[in-house]
Amino acid sequence: MTPAARLTYASALVLHAVANGYRHGFDIMDASGLPSGTVYPALRRLERSGYVKSKWEADTVAQQAKRPRRRYYEVSRLGRDALSLALQRFRLLTRPLGEQSTGAEPKEA
Amino acid sequence: MLWFVKGLVRVLSYLVPQSHRAEWREEWQAELHYRAHSSRARPSELLVRALGAVPDALHLLRYEWSVDVVSQDIRHAFRMLRKRPGFSAVVIATLALGIGANTAMFSLLHGVLLKPLAFEEPERLMRVYEVHPNGGRWTFSPANLISFREKASLFDDIVGYGGTSLTLTGHGDPERVTALHVSAGFFDLLGTPLARGRSFVADDDQADAAPVVVISDGFWNRRFGRDESIVGKTVTLNGELSTIVGVTTPEFRIRSTSRDIYFPWRFSENDRARRGAHWIPVLGRLKADVELPAAVSELEAVARRLSETYPETNDGWSATARPLREHLVSSARTPLLVLFGAVGLVLLIACVNVANLLLARAESRNREMSLRTALGAGRGRLLKQLLTESVMFALLGGAIGLALAYGSLDLLKSGLANSLPRVEDIEINGFILLFTFTISTLAGLLVGILPAFHGARADLMAALKEGGRQALTSANGGRIRGALVVAEIALSLVLVTGAALLIKSFVRLSQVDPGFRAHGILTGRVSLPSFGYDRDDAGTERATFFRDLIGQLQAVQGVTSAAAIGLLPSSGADQSTTITVPGRHEDEYSGIEFRQITPGYFKTMGIPLLSGREIDGRDVPDSPGVIMVNEAFAERLFPNENPVGKRISTGWDSHPETLDIVGVVGNVKEFGLRPDAVSTMYWSHAQLNSRRSMSFIVRTERDPLTLVPAIRQAVWRLDPDLPIYRIATMRQLVSDSVASDRMSTLLLGAFAAVALLLGAVGVYGVMSYTVSQRTQEVGVRMALGAGKGEVLGLIIRQGMIAALIGIGIGVGGALVLNRVLSSLLFDVSPTDPATLILVVFLLAAVAVVACYLPARRAASVDPLEALRYE
Numbered sequence: 001m002t003p004a005a006r007l008t009y010a011s012a013l014v015l016h017a018v019a020n021g022y023r024h025g026f027d028i029m030d031a032s033g034l035p036s037g038t039v040y041p042a043l044r045r046l047e048r049s050g051y052v053k054s055k056w057e058a059d060t061v062a063q064q065a066k067r068p069r070r071r072y073y074e075v076s077r078l079g080r081d082a083l084s085l086a087l088q089r090f091r092l093l094t095r096p097l098g099e100q101s102t103g104a105e106p107k108e109a
Numbered sequence: 110m111l112w113f114v115k116g117l118v119r120v121l122s123y124l125v126p127q128s129h130r131a132e133w134r135e136e137w138q139a140e141l142h143y144r145a146h147s148s149r150a151r152p153s154e155l156l157v158r159a160l161g162a163v164p165d166a167l168h169l170l171r172y173e174w175s176v177d178v179v180s181q182d183i184r185h186a187f188r189m190l191r192k193r194p195g196f197s198a199v200v201i202a203t204l205a206l207g208i209g210a211n212t213a214m215f216s217l218l219h220g221v222l223l224k225p226l227a228f229e230e231p232e233r234l235m236r237v238y239e240v241h242p243n244g245g246r247w248t249f250s251p252a253n254l255i256s257f258r259e260k261a262s263l264f265d266d267i268v269g270y271g272g273t274s275l276t277l278t279g280h281g282d283p284e285r286v287t288a289l290h291v292s293a294g295f296f297d298l299l300g301t302p303l304a305r306g307r308s309f310v311a312d313d314d315q316a317d318a319a320p321v322v323v324i325s326d327g328f329w330n331r332r333f334g335r336d337e338s339i340v341g342k343t344v345t346l347n348g349e350l351s352t353i354v355g356v357t358t359p360e361f362r363i364r365s366t367s368r369d370i371y372f373p374w375r376f377s378e379n380d381r382a383r384r385g386a387h388w389i390p391v392l393g394r395l396k397a398d399v400e401l402p403a404a405v406s407e408l409e410a411v412a413r414r415l416s417e418t419y420p421e422t423n424d425g426w427s428a429t430a431r432p433l434r435e436h437l438v439s440s441a442r443t444p445l446l447v448l449f450g451a452v453g454l455v456l457l458i459a460c461v462n463v464a465n466l467l468l469a470r471a472e473s474r475n476r477e478m479s480l481r482t483a484l485g486a487g488r489g490r491l492l493k494q495l496l497t498e499s500v501m502f503a504l505l506g507g508a509i510g511l512a513l514a515y516g517s518l519d520l521l522k523s524g525l526a527n528s529l530p531r532v533e534d535i536e537i538n539g540f541i542l543l544f545t546f547t548i549s550t551l552a553g554l555l556v557g558i559l560p561a562f563h564g565a566r567a568d569l570m571a572a573l574k575e576g577g578r579q580a581l582t583s584a585n586g587g588r589i590r591g592a593l594v595v596a597e598i599a600l601s602l603v604l605v606t607g608a609a610l611l612i613k614s615f616v617r618l619s620q621v622d623p624g625f626r627a628h629g630i631l632t633g634r635v636s637l638p639s640f641g642y643d644r645d646d647a648g649t650e651r652a653t654f655f656r657d658l659i660g661q662l663q664a665v666q667g668v669t670s671a672a673a674i675g676l677l678p679s680s681g682a683d684q685s686t687t688i689t690v691p692g693r694h695e696d697e698y699s700g701i702e703f704r705q706i707t708p709g710y711f712k713t714m715g716i717p718l719l720s721g722r723e724i725d726g727r728d729v730p731d732s733p734g735v736i737m738v739n740e741a742f743a744e745r746l747f748p749n750e751n752p753v754g755k756r757i758s759t760g761w762d763s764h765p766e767t768l769d770i771v772g773v774v775g776n777v778k779e780f781g782l783r784p785d786a787v788s789t790m791y792w793s794h795a796q797l798n799s800r801r802s803m804s805f806i807v808r809t810e811r812d813p814l815t816l817v818p819a820i821r822q823a824v825w826r827l828d829p830d831l832p833i834y835r836i837a838t839m840r841q842l843v844s845d846s847v848a849s850d851r852m853s854t855l856l857l858g859a860f861a862a863v864a865l866l867l868g869a870v871g872v873y874g875v876m877s878y879t880v881s882q883r884t885q886e887v888g889v890r891m892a893l894g895a896g897k898g899e900v901l902g903l904i905i906r907q908g909m910i911a912a913l914i915g916i917g918i919g920v921g922g923a924l925v926l927n928r929v930l931s932s933l934l935f936d937v938s939p940t941d942p943a944t945l946i947l948v949v950f951l952l953a954a955v956a957v958v959a960c961y962l963p964a965r966r967a968a969s970v971d972p973l974e975a976l977r978y979e
Contacts, residue, residue, distance in 0.1 A: 024140065024143070025136070025140050026140045026143065026144050026158065029158065035157075035158075035161055036157075036158045036159075036160075036161025036162070036165070037160070037161040037163070037164040037165070038161075038164075039161070040161060040162075040164075040165040040168075041164060041165055041168040044165070044168060044169065044172075067139070067142050067143055067146065068135065068138060068139040068142055069135075069139060070136070070139045070140060070143060071132075071135075071136040071139065071140075
């Protein structure tokens with residue numbers, strides 16, 4: 001397992017976003033202001049390290065909204081520990097999300 | 110826009126490893142769909158986000174190849190290796206053999222042909238020659254050397270050198286030491302610095318200069334115990350006191366052996382005027398930025414001017430140069446390249462065998478592969494896995510092969526010492542390691558490609574079906590294996606034919622009559638020092654010495670006869686001159702070999718006297734000058750007449766002699782067994798120009814080497830300080846003269862034997878496997894009444910078809926490829942039909958046996974058992 005000390009700023013930001021309810025990839029992009037080319041690789045690394053778990057939406061939810069089901073991510077216990085360590089390192093992360101970029105409202109989970 | 114980006118994602122998904130592909134595509138397309146239908150949708154933004162899929166896909170792809178995944182593959186490969194230790198051992202051993210042989214051969218090739226010489230800027234070092242009017246490359250005469258040194262402006266320097274030996278006295282026992290006399294600029298030309306002291310300066314080779322020497326590291330060690338104050342000490346060489354001015358580094362050598370002493374070549378007045386006698390080998394260093402053709406042109410121009418100034422000696426002569434490395438190794442190039450090609454073929458055959466083995470194994474792992482596919486492993490992943498396994502086999506085999514080559518290198522070098530130039534430069538260095546690693550990897554990929562593609566293409570349903578084992582033998586796999594066996598047999602045939610040709614050639618070479626009876630002769634060489642034997646310029650003392658020596662030798666128990674000659678046959682050196690026939694004023698005959706002999710030489714050597722008489726005791730300085738000639742001489746100068754009684758004139762500069770021919774003897778092969786005999790004349794050592802160095806020969810009924818102590822005693826009875834060197838039997842000398850041919854034949858023979866063995870094993874393996882797959886069929890046939898013999902015949906026939914196709918292709922290949930052997934063959938054509946037919950029969954026989962054994966096993970199976978076998 002990758003030790004928490006090795007979380008890059010971008011990965012920490014992505015993890016922070018997921019922990020704060022931004023569960024889908026594109027929403028994380030909005031919240032963090034990072035481009036898709038950064039967010040997704042970070043998500044893959046976080047998943048490989050065991051900090052996040054990925055799941056698929058229930059089919060019923062998707063059917064109701066008349067769209068394909070989306071993948072969402074959740075922070076694991078290991079991830080929570082890593083995030084708190086990272087928050088100590090990157091004090092900028094304590095700025096409220098949404099202010100990282102051009103303004104996006106946190107979605108309800 | 111949404112359709113566009115969705116399509117883009119679909120295309121990009123093919124970058125993603127198969128196991129993740131579907132999910133990845135779904136995730137991206139869902140996100141894009143969601144975004145497109147949201148209130149803030151902007152087409153440009155959608156596109157920008159979609160482009161982020163590229164790094165994501167690449168990231169996932171790269172992860173497949175990342176250290177984690179690769180090390181996983183490697184660990185898995187090791188597990189597979191350990192699971193079947195017997196199989197793994199066979200594969201690794203086969204590859205080790207092939208790769209090891211290639212490594213050894215490449216280190217030979219590298220050391221001899223590719224590695225630069227151990228001198229400063231060796232590509233500018235040239236061997237310089239005078240060119241005889243008949244076109245041959247010759248050594249220099251002293252006067253010409255001096256002229257060229259002055260006039261050749263495109264060379265930094267031109268130096269001459271010559272091997273000799275000196276007697277060291279005054280420090281304990283007298284010792285014969287090896288020496289090299291060199292022009293003053295010798296060490297500077299080569300560019301290697303001395304370990305201590307100084308090298309020679311220009312004035313050191315003037316006739317009146319104080320005698321100085323440079324000694325070798327080995328000599329300093331041996332004789333002076335590495336005395337720190339060595340520079341400035343003196344040694345007495347050939348009675349003359351010389352000062353030591355320098356010591357060479359331990360690695361310094363010119364040619365293969367290191368000499369003890371290097372001293373400046375001080376030409377006497379006499380020598381400086383000698384333009385017509387050529388014996389000095391010459392080296393030159395091109396000036397920086399000068400190309401060889403320009404330098405050669407200049408040499409030719411200088412030669413032309415000299416031929417105008419000195420027409421009696423230089424008319425028709427020219428000069429040329431070629432790189433020193435060329436000069437040293439050109440004779441070894443063809444044999445080494447042929448052997449390198451051959452060993453490459455051996456590796457190819459080994460790879461084919463291994464590929465067959467892996468292919469068979471891949472089929473039995475079908476179930477494993479199919480399960481893994483069902484569990485999500487993509488085809489690319491499986492391929493990577495299988496290739497990792499085969500490369501692993503090959504790298505392990507390569508490591509073992511490298512160790513084998515390293516361990517046997519010293520043995521190889523000592524065995525090849527007589528057959529190859531620059532043997533001391535052969536080593537296993539980083540370059541060789543790189544070569545081994547590269548061919549191991551390539552071999553691994555080569556053997557792995559077919560089985561990997563075959564294995565990864567697993568048929569899911571067939572594999573998971575119970576009892577589906579028989580169905581797994583896909584027709585395709587069988588065809589591939591058959592094709593591999595055909596290739597193997599073809600390659601083996603080419604190699605075996607090549608080896609057979611070389612063997613035939615070597616046998617013919619060994620049977621060549623050298624012109625004398627080599628068996629039962631012991632030889633040795635003595636060289637009289639100048640002091641003690643030079644009081645009389647005509648050499649009476651030298652003549653007396655050798656006459657007495659022969660007398661002493663003949664008195665030794667067991668010696669039936671003894672004699673001496675200036676240069677033995679197969680000694681590797683030549684001595685030739687130009688003569689004229691009085692009365693034939695226009696004609697000059699060049700390239701006449703001449704030898705000084707004592708009475709009884711021809712009898713001792715067993716050379717027949719064809720006409721006239723032999724030289725004997727009555728031919729002394731006061732009696733008429735006489736010579737004997739050989740058949741070749743008679744045919745060349747006096748065709749259709751008896752030369753006995755005729756006269757010839759030698760033109761030795763200041764002392765021309767007219768000599769009577771008194772006898773004709775049989776031809777002797779002077780330069781090894783290959784070249785034809787050369788016109789040779791012999792005169793009495795006692796009568797003319799008695800030389801200092803002679804080789805003596807004694808004939809005995811016993812083993813010649815048992816006489817060595819008695820012979821030494823005989824020499825020392827005459828002069829206790831005289832060392833005897835180069836003691837060897839005549840048979841040894843003749844054998845050494847074909848050492849290079851012997852090397853090529855032995856090595857190629859060994860390679861061919863290995864190839865034949867591998868080929869036989871390959872055919873046997875494939876036949877075994879095929880037959881075991883057809884056990885059921887055999888059972889059915891026998892149950893339906895087919896006899897054992899019929900079944901046997903059927904299987905063998907089918908196996909032999911592949912073998913015969915292979916043989917056919919091989920014959921075609923052999924006819925084409927064996928032409929490269931032409932220069933190595935003696936009296937045998939590369940397309941010799943007898944050899945080819947013999948080899949075809951040999952391979953067919955081997956194939957029959959390799960097919961027969963498994964077929965017999967199949968035919969002896971109980972039909973009921975076979976039918977029951979699923």
